[in-house]
Amino acid sequence: MMEAIEEIRRQLGEDAVSTDEEDLQTHGFSSWSTVNPDRLPVAVAYPRSTEEVSAIARVCHHYRVPLVPYSGGSSLEGNFSAPHGGVSVDFHHMNKIVQINKADMDVVVQPSIGWQDLNAELSKAGTGLFFPIDPGPTARIGGMVGTNCSGTNAVRYGTMKDWVINLTVVLADGRVIKTRRRPRKSAAGYNLNGLFVGSEGTLGLVTEATLKLAVIPEETSVAVVDFPSIRDAAAAAAAVMQAAVPVQCMEIMDEIQMRVVNQSGFTAPRVWEEKPTLFFKFSGSKPGVQEHIESVKKITAEKNGGKFEFAKNEQEQQLLWSARKQSLWSMLALRKEGDDVCPLTRLDGTGSTDVAVPLSRLADLIEVSKKEMDDLGMFASVIGHIGDGNFHESFMYNKADEGERRKVEACVKAMVRRALDMDGTCTGEHGVGWGKKDSLLLELGAETVGVMSAIKGSLDPRWILNPGKIIDVPWEAGKEKKQ
Amino acid sequence: MMEAIEEIRRQLGEDAVSTDEEDLQTHGFSSWSTVNPDRLPVAVAYPRSTEEVSAIARVCHHYRVPLVPYSGGSSLEGNFSAPHGGVSVDFHHMNKIVQINKADMDVVVQPSIGWQDLNAELSKAGTGLFFPIDPGPTARIGGMVGTNCSGTNAVRYGTMKDWVINLTVVLADGRVIKTRRRPRKSAAGYNLNGLFVGSEGTLGLVTEATLKLAVIPEETSVAVVDFPSIRDAAAAAAAVMQAAVPVQCMEIMDEIQMRVVNQSGFTAPRVWEEKPTLFFKFSGSKPGVQEHIESVKKITAEKNGGKFEFAKNEQEQQLLWSARKQSLWSMLALRKEGDDVCPLTRLDGTGSTDVAVPLSRLADLIEVSKKEMDDLGMFASVIGHIGDGNFHESFMYNKADEGERRKVEACVKAMVRRALDMDGTCTGEHGVGWGKKDSLLLELGAETVGVMSAIKGSLDPRWILNPGKIIDVPWEAGKEKKQ
Numbered sequence: 001m002m003e004a005i006e007e008i009r010r011q012l013g014e015d016a017v018s019t020d021e022e023d024l025q026t027h028g029f030s031s032w033s034t035v036n037p038d039r040l041p042v043a044v045a046y047p048r049s050t051e052e053v054s055a056i057a058r059v060c061h062h063y064r065v066p067l068v069p070y071s072g073g074s075s076l077e078g079n080f081s082a083p084h085g086g087v088s089v090d091f092h093h094m095n096k097i098v099q100i101n102k103a104d105m106d107v108v109v110q111p112s113i114g115w116q117d118l119n120a121e122l123s124k125a126g127t128g129l130f131f132p133i134d135p136g137p138t139a140r141i142g143g144m145v146g147t148n149c150s151g152t153n154a155v156r157y158g159t160m161k162d163w164v165i166n167l168t169v170v171l172a173d174g175r176v177i178k179t180r181r182r183p184r185k186s187a188a189g190y191n192l193n194g195l196f197v198g199s200e201g202t203l204g205l206v207t208e209a210t211l212k213l214a215v216i217p218e219e220t221s222v223a224v225v226d227f228p229s230i231r232d233a234a235a236a237a238a239a240v241m242q243a244a245v246p247v248q249c250m251e252i253m254d255e256i257q258m259r260v261v262n263q264s265g266f267t268a269p270r271v272w273e274e275k276p277t278l279f280f281k282f283s284g285s286k287p288g289v290q291e292h293i294e295s296v297k298k299i300t301a302e303k304n305g306g307k308f309e310f311a312k313n314e315q316e317q318q319l320l321w322s323a324r325k326q327s328l329w330s331m332l333a334l335r336k337e338g339d340d341v342c343p344l345t346r347l348d349g350t351g352s353t354d355v356a357v358p359l360s361r362l363a364d365l366i367e368v369s370k371k372e373m374d375d376l377g378m379f380a381s382v383i384g385h386i387g388d389g390n391f392h393e394s395f396m397y398n399k400a401d402e403g404e405r406r407k408v409e410a411c412v413k414a415m416v417r418r419a420l421d422m423d424g425t426c427t428g429e430h431g432v433g434w435g436k437k438d439s440l441l442l443e444l445g446a447e448t449v450g451v452m453s454a455i456k457g458s459l460d461p462r463w464i465l466n467p468g469k470i471i472d473v474p475w476e477a478g479k480e481k482k483q
Numbered sequence: 484m485m486e487a488i489e490e491i492r493r494q495l496g497e498d499a500v501s502t503d504e505e506d507l508q509t510h511g512f513s514s515w516s517t518v519n520p521d522r523l524p525v526a527v528a529y530p531r532s533t534e535e536v537s538a539i540a541r542v543c544h545h546y547r548v549p550l551v552p553y554s555g556g557s558s559l560e561g562n563f564s565a566p567h568g569g570v571s572v573d574f575h576h577m578n579k580i581v582q583i584n585k586a587d588m589d590v591v592v593q594p595s596i597g598w599q600d601l602n603a604e605l606s607k608a609g610t611g612l613f614f615p616i617d618p619g620p621t622a623r624i625g626g627m628v629g630t631n632c633s634g635t636n637a638v639r640y641g642t643m644k645d646w647v648i649n650l651t652v653v654l655a656d657g658r659v660i661k662t663r664r665r666p667r668k669s670a671a672g673y674n675l676n677g678l679f680v681g682s683e684g685t686l687g688l689v690t691e692a693t694l695k696l697a698v699i700p701e702e703t704s705v706a707v708v709d710f711p712s713i714r715d716a717a718a719a720a721a722a723v724m725q726a727a728v729p730v731q732c733m734e735i736m737d738e739i740q741m742r743v744v745n746q747s748g749f750t751a752p753r754v755w756e757e758k759p760t761l762f763f764k765f766s767g768s769k770p771g772v773q774e775h776i777e778s779v780k781k782i783t784a785e786k787n788g789g790k791f792e793f794a795k796n797e798q799e800q801q802l803l804w805s806a807r808k809q810s811l812w813s814m815l816a817l818r819k820e821g822d823d824v825c826p827l828t829r830l831d832g833t834g835s836t837d838v839a840v841p842l843s844r845l846a847d848l849i850e851v852s853k854k855e856m857d858d859l860g861m862f863a864s865v866i867g868h869i870g871d872g873n874f875h876e877s878f879m880y881n882k883a884d885e886g887e888r889r890k891v892e893a894c895v896k897a898m899v900r901r902a903l904d905m906d907g908t909c910t911g912e913h914g915v916g917w918g919k920k921d922s923l924l925l926e927l928g929a930e931t932v933g934v935m936s937a938i939k940g941s942l943d944p945r946w947i948l949n950p951g952k953i954i955d956v957p958w959e960a961g962k963e964k965k966q
Contacts, residue, residue, distance in 0.1 A: 103843035105725065148670045159668060161677065162645065177931045182906035183839040185871040187631045187681060187914045189923050189953055190935045191644060194677025198670060215727035242588065244698035287774055295768075356666040360586035388668040423665035431670045440672050448660045451942065452673045458941030459934065470672055 001085070004063035005043045008087070011055050017087075018044045027070055027088040028081055034353075035435040037083035037468075041068060044088045050168055050176055050207040053089065057205065058174035060087060060464055067172075068466050069201040071112045071142035074135075076354075077433030079147060079200055083468040084476070089205060091142055098208065102127050105213045106165055106182065111142025111206050122213065129213035132157035135429070137325060145206050147431035148198030152249040152281070152324065155241075155387030157214065159429070161197040168208035169196055172460035182210055195455070200431055201466040203459050217248070217283035221293065222311040222320050225300050226275040230254055230370050230382065232303040233276040234363035237386040241359055245295045249281035251324055252391065254370065256381035266323040270316065272309075278386070279324055324383075355416060356390040357424030365422055366391060369415045376407050390428030417442070432470045440470065484568070487546035488526045491570070494538050500570075501527045510553055510571035511564055517836075518918040520566035520951075524551060531576045533651055533659055533690040540688065541657030543570060549950050550655075552684040554595045554625035557618075559837075560916030562630060562683055566951040567959070572688060574625055581691065585610050589648055589665065591693045594625025605696065612696035615640040618912070620808060628689050630914035631681030635732040635764070635807065638724075638870030642912070644680040646695045652679055652687035655943035665693055678938070683914055684949040686942050700731070700766035704776065705794040705803055708783050709758040713737055713853050713865065715786040716759040717846035720869040724842055728778045732764035734807055735874065737853060739864035749806040753799065755792075761869070762807055807866075836895065838902035839873040839911030848905055849874060852898045859890050873911030900925070915953045923953065 009017050019042070028040035047053045060067050066086025073080060082088060091112035098108040100122070107129075109118060116137060119130050134151035135144060143149070145167065150159040157163075166180040179192040196203055227233040233252055240250060253261070258274045261267060280296060282289045297308055311317040357365050366382055373380040373393060384391025393415060397404040416426050416439050426432075426439035441449055453471050456463070467473045492500050502525070511523035530536045543550050549569025556563060565571060574595035581591040583605070590612075592601060599620060602613050617634035618627060626632070628650065633642040640646075649663040662675040679686055710716040716735055723733060736744070741757045744750060763779060765772045780791055794800040840848050849865055856863040856876060867874025876898060880887040899909050899922050909915075909922035924932055936954050939946070950956045 101841065101843070103721070103725065104841040106841070148674065150668065150670075154668065158645075159670075161674060162641075171934070175930055177934055178927070179931065181903065181908060181926060182841050183872055183908040183911065184841070185633065185637065185642060185839050185873055185911045186908035187633075187642075187910045187912045188908045188919070188926055189681075189915055189932065190686075190938060191631065191677050191681045192931070192934065194644065194674050194680075195938075197677075198672075198674045203673075215725070238586070242586065242698070285774060288771060291768060291770055356668050358584065358587040358589070358665050358667070360584070389666055390668055420664065425664060425666040425669035425671045427670045428666065428668045429670045432672055436671070443664065443671055444661070447658055448662065448675070449672065451654070451660055451675065454941040455673060455678075455938055458937040 001042055001063070001065055004059050004065040005087070007059045007063075008045055008056055011059070012045070012047065012052055016046055016052070018046070026073070027090065030073065030075070030078070030081070032074065033076055033078045033081070033435070035078045035081075037078065037081050037434060039083055039085050041082040041088040042085050044070075044090050046090050046092055048093045050170065053170045053205055053207050054174045054176050056087065056089060057170050057172060061173045061462060064462050064464060066464050066467050067205065069111075069142060069146065069205050072114065072138050072140035074138045075143055075147060075433060076430045077427075077435035079143070079431055079433035079469060081434050083434055084473070086464070086467075094207065095140075097121055100125055100127060101182075102129065104182070105129060105215075106184075106210055107131070107213055108208060108210045109141055110208060111145070112140050114138065114140045115144065127213070128216055130216050131163070131211055132214045133160050133163055134325075141209055141211070142206055145197050145209060146200045147429070150385065150388070150390070150429040152251055152321075152385060154385055154429075155250055156246060156248045161194055163212045164193045164197055165210040165212055167193060167196050167206050169204035169206055171204050172462065172465050177204075184212065198431070200433065200469050202456055202469055202471075203465065205465070217285075219283060219286045219289045220248070220317065221282045221289050222317040223280045223282070223293065224272060224277055224309045224311075224320070225280065225304060225307065226273045226277045227304050228275070230276040231363045231367045233278050234366050234386060236300045236303055237278055238359045238362060239299045240296055241387055243295060243299060245292050245299070246284070247280055247292060247296065247387065248283040249279070250387040251279040252366070252382070252384050252386040253277050253279065253324065254382040256379070257383050260381070261323045264323065267316065267319045279320070281321065353393040353412065354390065354427050354430045355419035355424055356388060356428030357419050357422045359389050361422040361424070362386065362389050362391070365418060365424075368418065369393065372411055372414060376411060378404060378408070385428070388428060389424070434469055437470065437472060484525055484546070484548055487542050487548045488570070490542045490546075491528055491539055494542070495528070495530065495535055499529055499535070501529070509556070510573065513556065513558070513561070513564070515557065516559055516561045516564070516918070518561040518564075520561065520564050520917060522566055522568050524565040524571040525568050527553075527571045527573050529573050529575055533653065536572065536653045536688055536690050537657045537659050539570065539572060540653050540655060543947055544656045544945060547945050547947060549947050550688065551949050552625060552629065552688050555597065555621050555623035557621045558626055558630060558916060559913045560910070560918035562626070562914055562916035562952060564917050566917055567956070569947070569950075577690065578623075580604055583608055583610060584665075585612065587665070588612060588696045588698075589667075589693055590614070590696055591691060592624055593691060594628070594689050595623050597621065597623045598627065610696070611699055613699050614646070614694055615697045616643050616646055617808075624692055624694070625689055628680050628692060629683045630912070633868065633871070633873075633912045635734055635804075635868060637868055637912075638733055639729060639731045640697065644677055647676045647680055648693040648695055650676060650679050650689050651691035652689055654687050655945065655948050660687075667695065681914070683916065683952050685939055685952055685954075686948065688948070702769045702772045703731070703764065703766045703800065704772050705800040706763045706765070706776065707755060707760055707792045707794075707803070708763065708787060708790065709741075709756045709760045710787050711758070713759040714846045714850045716761050717849050717869060719783045719786055720761055721842045721845060722782045723779055724870055726778065726782060728775050728782070729767070730763055730775060730779065730870065731766040732762070733868075733870040734762040735849070735865070735867050735869040736760050736762065736807065737865045739862070740866050743864070744806045747806065750799065750802045762803070764804065836876040837873065837910050837913045838899060838907055839871060840902050840905045840907030842872050844905040844907070845869065845872050845874070848901060848907075851901065852876065855894055855897060859894060861887060861891070868911070871911060872907070917952055920953065920955060
């Protein structure tokens with residue numbers, strides 16, 4: 001391990017590798033994550049180019065040292081943790097836009113650019129284009145490719161895999177490949193984009209990506225619609241999907257989350273009803289937006305009597321939407337002394353807040369899960385990208401209280417199992433990481449996970465790329481320790 | 484080989500396997516295909532269930548006999564040919580809808596149902612839903628998954644990979660896996676849907692698929708717009724994309740193809756200008772369609788003076804669209820004695836009619852390719868899904884004339900190379916099959932194709948699944964013979 005680090009320093013320069021204790025902590029532990037292993041990376045490398053990443057990989061391949069990619073550090077399932085030690089590869093310096101191809105509606109970027117920064121640059125360059133995938137505010141392209149992330153825009157624009165034109169990838173042994181040239185559509189050979197997106201750095205390290213861009217809509221409108229019950233809200237959302245109204249976003253928040261929005265003061269002086277609520281973002285041409293609003297009003301009227309509150313201006317639109325996007329932060333701001341907020345809690349890896357089910361089952365799943373959470377008598381709430389059948393549970397609980405921890409754990413396990421029973425998935429957008437391997441196995445079975453393992457073994461026979469994520473390292477299964 | 488066939492007969496019944504000469508010919512040779520090997524399959528198996536497919540695979544795996552999947556038989560690059568002999572697996576009996584989940588907007592089907600039949604059934608069941616991927620009229624779901632096909636609706640609805648929720652797959656050794664349960668969105672593990680879609684039966688045999696469905700639009704309108712030159716038409720199409728007008732379809736046909744439409748009498752008594760033409764299909768709500776038409780009129784007015792001809796009624800819409808969809812058949816109907824029409828010609832595998840490039844290069848590519856074709860002095864024309872940057876060349880030529888054959892071959896090779904030089908792909912929708920392996924290598928390079936080969940080897944180490952397609956069988960490269 002130490003020889004590998006010295007060799008990387010020799011090839012890339014003294015500054016290219018850090019073994020600073022704080023650095024190792026930042027790159028191996030996350031207080032947002034549902035799980036953290038009890039090991040940290042041994043070093044953090046800071047490459048500046050594809051060639052340097054390739055050099056690092058060659059060295060680590062030679063010495064059989066694990067390589068764990070790191071960009072925004074905002075993932076939730078221990079995706080960038082280092083349960084087998086090794087080198088964290090932080091793409092910090094590789095955060096540039098390489099090329100904007102306006103006429104082709106695409107952009108070439110390095111992995112450590114944030115999606116918000118990318119959009120700011122596209123705006124500054126006057127392209128009239130934007131990148132529509134919007135996960136947590138601090139997420140960066142590399143990690144977004146890794147988890148096949150999505151966000152509030154996914155109901156209209158799809159997920160990360162739908163926006164990748166090509167990837168430059170450093171393989172386990174340092175070879176560099178490009179998955180495609182730059183056509184928006186191709187049927188030429190295996191869809192390697194589709195394979196690398198969502199593989200969480202276990203098959204290769206992405207050093208450059210060409211992404212499709214979308215045209216910024218002419219008009220945007222944000223509306224808030226409350227309902228008597230969470231079931232009514234979920235049913236209305238399913239009806240909007242079944243009527244194919246092309247909303248840009250459709251989010252559900254329960255009465256607890258609405259209280260958080262009010263208490264956080266994000267939208268002050270505006271105060272919202274603390275009831276189960278759907279948030280809509282409409283966008284398109286001016287007449288198109290009006291038409292979509294009318295359609296949704298008609299669909300929701302039956303359950304809520306036609307109440308429909310609009311953000312009054314662009315500033316309120318942004319405030320309202322950021323209240324939704326930053327719901328986790330809002331909760332954090334409200335936490336009682338001694339409570340520890342995280343989107344789930346530090347469970348032992350089988351549970352998670354993020355599941356997705358077929359549309360028709362969503363109202364059932366949310367209603368039952370919500371009731372179970374209420375019965376816990378803790379601060380717990382439901383929030384979700386309801387148009388995708390994807391929702392999250394959030395808990396606030398006292399980590400020191402073993403009883404609370406157990407209740408939360410049981411409740412989340414039940415939710416994942418219920419989602420699977422409804423033909424759903426254990427994660428709609430956060431990925432498997434280190435935290436959900438058991439759930440993945442429960443979801444797909446040993447044969448299907450075995451196919452993933454065979455593919456992994458074919459591209460990384462020494463199993464050095466982000467080992468222990470998605471699937472167990474075959475010869476070390478069951479040996480992992482969690483905090 | 485013979486022992487394997489006897490064993491399959493023993494397990495599945497005498498009727499389950501045919502060695503009839505005509506059967507072998509139908510399953511190993513296609514007059515539509517650009518290439519045909521000089522071998523045929525040795526037998527054709529007709530399974531009736533996933534279990535029977537699994538049994539066939541187990542036997543063939545044991546005896547190391549190639550397995551080649553067959554559904555609609557409409558592919559164009561020798562995708563279902565049997566260059567290494569073996570057993571053609573015809574899914575003929577597996578052509579049912581297993582389940583319609585209307586509220587979830589999805590459907591479970593067997594591989595041999597045609598997309599047109601599927602839509603007819605969805606209509607008969609009064610679902611209000613349809614499956615939007617529309618390749619050649621006789622294509623079936625199995626092959627559509629295999630080639631990641633698309634069609635005229637792709638500019639709005641994307642390609643096959645965007646509509647697959649899960650697949651049941653029989654692996655090379657007979658194991659059966661399911662890629663996912665039934666959520667519309669998932670980030671759980673490797674995206675096996677994305678990998679199997681487009682793998683042309685080289686990684687597994689698909690025996691069942693769950694597909695997303697779309698809501699049938701309220702209103703549809705078809706319009707025809709002619710232009711002074713093919714460059715003007717292509718540039719107008721790019722401008723429509725850059726303005727993000729959500730047309731359902733946008734097709735380009737050159738003056739030659741318009742003449743074919745007129746001469747075929749498909750739309751009689753209506754006769755069209757024999758000029759480079761864009762065909763538009765608009766769909767959505769009534770006011771939405773009007774708005775999209777106005778937007779496109781404005782964009783195209785500069786080049787064509789605002790001429791915009793609409794199909795007068797639904798019947799004419801259908802006729803017009805079928806004239807586009809059946810352009811190949813129309814050409815066939817017009818061929819002179821002694822000519823042999825195929826979408827390309829039987830070339831030696833490096834060329835193809837179907838390429839795709841970034842939007843901004845489309846006008847250049849079409850103009851130059853068209854000029855080169857005109858210079859050939861043969862019946863040759865350009866037609867394409869121009870919104871995707873995807874277009875086709877079609878030739879009519881005399882196979883017996885060696886000089887013509889050579890000219891066509893050179894011309895097509897030049898077109899593929901030109902598309903690659905423009906950062907495009909050698910195939911936007913037909914797949915690689917047996918015909919375009921050299922082009923794929925030229926497009927992506929040996930390292931990237933090597934990654935595909937490693938994945939193939941990990942799932943099918945005996946290389947029995949559709950061997951010789953997409954990538955060469957490692958130990959038999961260069962030994963293939965083509966007709």
